[in-house]
Amino acid sequence: MMRNIIVTMKVTPKPEEIVFDSVTKTIDRSKATNEINPADKNALEAALQIKDKYGGKVIVVSMGPPFWEPFLKLAIAMGADDAVLISDRALAGSDTLPTSLTLARAISKIGDFDIILTGEESSDGGTGQVPPGIAAWLGIPHVTYVSQIEIVEKGRARVRRTIKGGYEILEVETPFLASIELGCNTPRFPDFRRKRWAEREFKLKVWTLADLGLNPEEVGFKGSATTVESLLERKPPERLKRKIIGSPEDIAEELARILRSLT
Amino acid sequence: MALNMWVFIEQDEGVIEESSLGILSKAREVAEEGGGHVTGVLLGSNVAGEAPRLGRYGAHRVIVVDDPLLAYYHSEAYTRVMEGLIRERNPDILLASATRNGRDLLGRLAVVFNTGLQAHVIHFEVDGEGSLVGHVPGFGGNIVAVVKNVKGRPQMATVALGVFRAQELWGEAEVEVLRGRLDPSKFKVRRVEVVRRETIDISKSKRVVVAGMGTGGDLKLVGELAKILGADIGVTRPLADIGVAPRDLQIGSTGVSLKADLAVVLGASGAPHFVSGIRDVKTVIAINKDPEAPMLEYSDYYAVGDLFEIIPKLIEKLKG
Structure with missing residues (x-):
């Protein structure tokens, strides 16, 4: 029987809906639809598949504002057994260093885990730094860019990691952390009845910094090792944006003409 | 300010990752402006022969760590060797290519040293106080955050692929070769198979x-x-x-x-x-x-x- 399988999860705005105001140099995420970070959904699916095969409890842990609660309930509806939201105003402005610290503390508090799964990176930050960071705080091995996991025997897993030109198969002892490759599986839909239960009856655990034994100075802007000085707009290159319409024959003719003119 | 800048030179089975060379060239430019020194750090198995030519791309000096267990990227082995070297030599800055392996390595080392790590920068420089300042693209590349390291040594950044061109402008590097002396029984991760296809860049x-x-x-x-x-x-x-x-x-x-x-x-x-x-x-x-x-x-x-x-x-x- 597996021990806990912990999945870290973030809520991200859809990248195509984020607006940058070039006058005030600020990012407006307020109009963007939020979603579970796509790679984290793949991590959750990977965790649920391990649970289906080998047992264990899937626990989702997230660090963010209270409005993320419905997204954690969605994870419960998909099949997670429990969910924890670390929510504290002092966490605002955390870079990857305090973020990985906070998540690692929460994971230690949950305890009794065999595997920690994360998305390979978030669709907004895109650093991929948090997964190895969490493993470093916990002092456990990690494997990044993983697309498959199987348990070969108690305490040992075999994972497939994408490398340049292909992949490698690694054997790793539990407990370990694996960051899961975006798009490597198809996340299941929430179960209808479980969804209703999650929304009406499931009690989300909400932890503050004090619950994790962390000081406000260790996290947020103060605890970060990098700071954003300013934002610059990098305009996309000017394109002709010439639309070509007509019958397939006409379009092919026009494209052939353009392509020939390029050589 | 004489900054000691390190560039992690990625290699796989003796083949050097070309993006590492571009970072060397850019680091050398930055070093020359501020009077710094560039060291290429090359971990591998029987790779010392590759070291002198790294000087032509900008390294003043190359530290080679040689061990059969370093032939290809192995997260635990590489972290252990880099951690030891950094503790001993105290570089001010550590840069690596933002490949899967570069992100994996620096992501872990940044926590080990409790220091700042900038992600996939498309430009970097060092300000008057010796702080690393990088340009981090986000949101589809249309917005760039100017990010500064404010805490910890070495200051770290992964560098976006293909941004800096490798330039052969300098001479041969001074080379120092160290033995890894790694014990495979200490590691919890082990490669059992590798599958690679011919791919083009x-x-x-x-x-x-x-x-x-x-x-x-x-x-x-x-x-x-x-x-x-x-x-x-x-x-x-x-x-x-x-x-x-x-x-x-x-x-x-x-x-x-x-x-x-x-x-x-x-x-x-x-x-x-x-x-x-x-x-x-x-x-x-x-x-x-x-x-x-x-x-x-x-x-x-x-x-x-x-x-x-x-x-x-x-x-x-x-x-x-």
């Missing part, structure tokens, strides 16, 4: 035909068009997700950035993570069913129609 291709979801994952027609155009094939992320093509051919923010003269983009809607990968393409031609897809904004020529009808006719015309 499409970041260097002059012409690329890109297949999007609209092709339905059918690369036959795409291949025929590529052949007649003398182009290589790339794919959008969903196609790599379903395994139609390897990740190495995936274009966009989590994949390759093209520098081609021509990209012909077939059946792609123009998602932000994709279009960041075609920013630097000279001419973009797209074929797509949807007359108003975001891809229009990123195209020079945007043909509206069924690519399965248009492409065969186009191939015929190009043959004729």
Whole structure:
């Protein structure tokens, strides 16, 4: 029987809906639809598949504002057994260093885990730094860019990691952390009845910094090792944006003409 | 301020990752402005022969750590060796290429040293106080955050691929070779198999035909068009997700950035993570069913129609 399988999860705005105001140099995420970070959904699916095969409890842990609660309930509806939201105003402005610290503390508090799964990176930050960071705080091995996991025997897993030109198969002892490759599986839909239960009856655990034994100075802007000085707009290159319409024959003719003119 | 800048030189089975050389050249430029010193750090097995030439790309000095267990990237072995070296020599800055392995290594080391790590920077410099300042692109590459390290040593950054060109402007480097003396029984991760296909580096291709979801994952027609155009094939992320093509051919923010003269983009809607990968393409031609897809904004020529009808006719015309 597996021990806990912990999945870290973030809520991200859809990248195509984020607006940058070039006058005030600020990012407006307020109009963007939020979603579970796509790679984290793949991590959750990977965790649920391990649970289906080998047992264990899937626990989702997230660090963010209270409005993320419905997204954690969605994870419960998909099949997670429990969910924890670390929510504290002092966490605002955390870079990857305090973020990985906070998540690692929460994971230690949950305890009794065999595997920690994360998305390979978030669709907004895109650093991929948090997964190895969490493993470093916990002092456990990690494997990044993983697309498959199987348990070969108690305490040992075999994972497939994408490398340049292909992949490698690694054997790793539990407990370990694996960051899961975006798009490597198809996340299941929430179960209808479980969804209703999650929304009406499931009690989300909400932890503050004090619950994790962390000081406000260790996290947020103060605890970060990098700071954003300013934002610059990098305009996309000017394109002709010439639309070509007509019958397939006409379009092919026009494209052939353009392509020939390029050589 | 005499800064001691280190560049992690990535290699695999003795083959040096070219993006590492570009970082060396850029680091040397930065060092020359501020009076700093550049060290290339090369971990591998029997790789010392590669070390002197790293000087030509900008390294004043190269530290080689030689051990059979370092032949290819192994997270635990590499972290252990780098941690030991950094504790002993105290570099001010550590840079690595933002490859999977570079992110993996620095992501872990940054926590070990409780220090700042900037992600996939497209520009870096050192300010008057000796702080590392980098430009970190976000949101499809249209916004750049100017990020500064404010805590910890060494200050770290991974550098976006293909941003800095390797320049052969300098002389040979001074080389120091150390033995790794690693004990494999101490490691909890072990490689049992590796599978690699021949792939091409499409970041260097002059012409690329890109297949999007609209092709339905059918690369036959795409291949025929590529052949007649003398182009290589790339794919959008969903196609790599379903395994139609390897990740190495995936274009966009989590994949390759093209520098081609021509990209012909077939059946792609123009998602932000994709279009960041075609920013630097000279001419973009797209074929797509949807007359108003975001891809229009990123195209020079945007043909509206069924690519399965248009492409065969186009191939015929190009043959004729």
